[in-house]
Amino acid sequence: MNQLYIDEVFSTISIKEGLLPVKVTPFYESKIKEEVEALGNHLGPLHRVSFPTQDRISLRAPNEVKDFVDDRSNACGRTNRTSAVRKYADRVLFLTTSKCFGNCQYCFRADALNESVGMDARTEQDADLQQLIEYLHSQPDVTEVILSGGDPLILPAPQLSAIIEGVRSVSSVKSIRIHTRAIVYEPRAFTAEKIDLLADHNLRLTFHIVHPYEICEEVSEKIAELRQHKLRLYNQFPLLRNTNDHHVVLYRLLEKLDEIGVRNLSIFIPDPIHFSAAFRVRLSRIWRISDHLNFISPSWINSTRFVFDSHRGKVRREHYSATNGDTDVAIFVRDGDQISFPDFPEYLDVPGRIEFMLWKEKWCS
Template sequence: MPPIPSETHPAALPLTTAADVPEDQWNDWRWHMRKRINTVEKAQKWIRTTPAEEKAIAESAGKYRWSLTPYYASLMDPDDPLCPVRQQAVPSLGELMEYHGTDVDPVGDMFYRKTNRVVHKYPDRVIMLITEACPVYCRHCTRKFHTTDVDGTYFEKNEGEDFTADLQYIADHPEIRDVLLTGGDPLSYMDGKLEEIISGLRAIPSVEIIRIGSRFPVLLPQRITTELCEMLARYHPVWLNTHFNHPKEITPESEQAIDRLLRHGIPVGNQTVLLRGVNDEVDTMRKLMTELLRIRVRPYYLYHCDNVTGVAHFMTSVEKGWEIMEGLQGHITGFGVPQYVLTTRLGKIPMAQPSYKQVPEGLLLRNYKGQEMVVSQDVYPVTEPSADHGDGGR
């Protein structure tokens, strides 16, 4: 039986909650950024840290950065280290273990990087890694080396230096019609700096779409201010993709942030990461997707967790991903089912299992219940008719 904490031990002291913070401060995203939690002592004001968490925080010092906003801390179960929100934000010993096949850059950012910030992987679109900073350093980040590894980053120069070379590369490649701002989190910048970057992109005639990848709607929804949305709306079409990974992250504050974006004409998509112990159950994923639809966020991708150094403990099997997808198909509306993908140097590879196969009689089809039927080649031709045989009366 563990020892009973003394009255002065952190575990025995009352915890902070959102209700303890004055409303004007709680609603100010700058207050949350100033008050970010990045020590055991600060964390113990919100959660009762375990010895394993305290050891992970100590041993990751000098290796990985970590911080979380008071808002995101308020979503954590203060007593359960397996809380799905807590696992995403508090360091764990799994980050320091070695796993087979890990890589600091499995998606090939450095391989495809053309300037200090521009990564040109697909013909008609690029990403711009415009910052290392995030409000919360997610423990499962694909770019963990770039954002939290103390000695590592993809940048050759300081991130805030002149963007001229990056914008010039995009202007010199008119095939680029779609630019995704990512990082880190682009909304870590103040509105003025962010507008400077976006206006520079909008001045390039060939750039049709500007997208922003941001977890602020999840980690600190107070950042989605009316002023920010009005600024973004001046540069339409602007899209925003975010990462809700668990239903606990959908709160009245995040719902209001999404509503504000939508009312300013900014569509919001969601890119969930499949994470062991966080959302790798069918019921959890169904609830997440239906809740996203309720707040008018379109499920976009279900990412298989990348085999990133310091992240591999979150990985599931691909078979688990298939199980999740089977459990979604047919149980929620079609546009609520994300595309399951594995990200590689070759790009995003769709991983959904086919619901059909070719048989001598035609096509063998299978529905979400596992029921099967065969449709004849005469009804739904599998192959195009040859010119010699005509079109079969069609």
């Protein structure tokens, strides 16, 4: 089907269903153009990250919900929006903005981002920050604050500085972490001013790099610059069908991250939410991918965790208890709490083609 037609259909659906519109930076789009020219189609991994596909529009799975993680149930503070979330005793997630450099097609926070569009008004953000600071003062058990969004790096340096310094003013907070995809969408967002700010406050940076082809020379050089400032760099990303759902693709990505000094923390299982079926993978195949990855890679590669997020926090394979054969809902037990996870149907789980996912490596075609 013609890509322009798919884009038009998706635009209509995104307005009606509250999905994020297509948004791609010129930097990232140049990689997509190279991919499309090399493959002669729009089936490459980076294209799927940024542009809708036919299965993104039409594929549905049973038991999909609007919001699986339900951060609203863990909202803290007096704000009417879900700008601060606490699922763990020692940390709080603060949504600094609803804006991103690019909108990922697989985004699992679209519902919350659409709810928080008004957050970017400076006065409202100032109010949210003040409420966060008051909350942190009242909760000395919270020792870490995670700044996310949207993408915190999209904020002007003075605004980002105000947030960081406000959180730093609470003595019980020992660590601040920033989650960002700016490194692959717009590496130049890491200006000298922002890098100095991050370094001065000894922040941790967690990227969301999903595919080895996102790491080009310019991205590697910017990561090297961040390392020169003694910043601690991490990564976590989702397992996405037709994008990276093969142990060799994961190995390539994790190996590349290790080579440039970025430690991967987790590989996330996609949430079973509306319009996510194009990216989801059945749990049994995820375990097979994990086992194959463990078999072919050294410990500094395969030490990463496969998890999914829930209203109770991260859930791992070892928390699995059973699957209801009638409903195909997997049951996990974490800290005594039972968590239901609708599995992705086996008949829909068509694995990604490695000759597309690793198109630069001619040996696999």
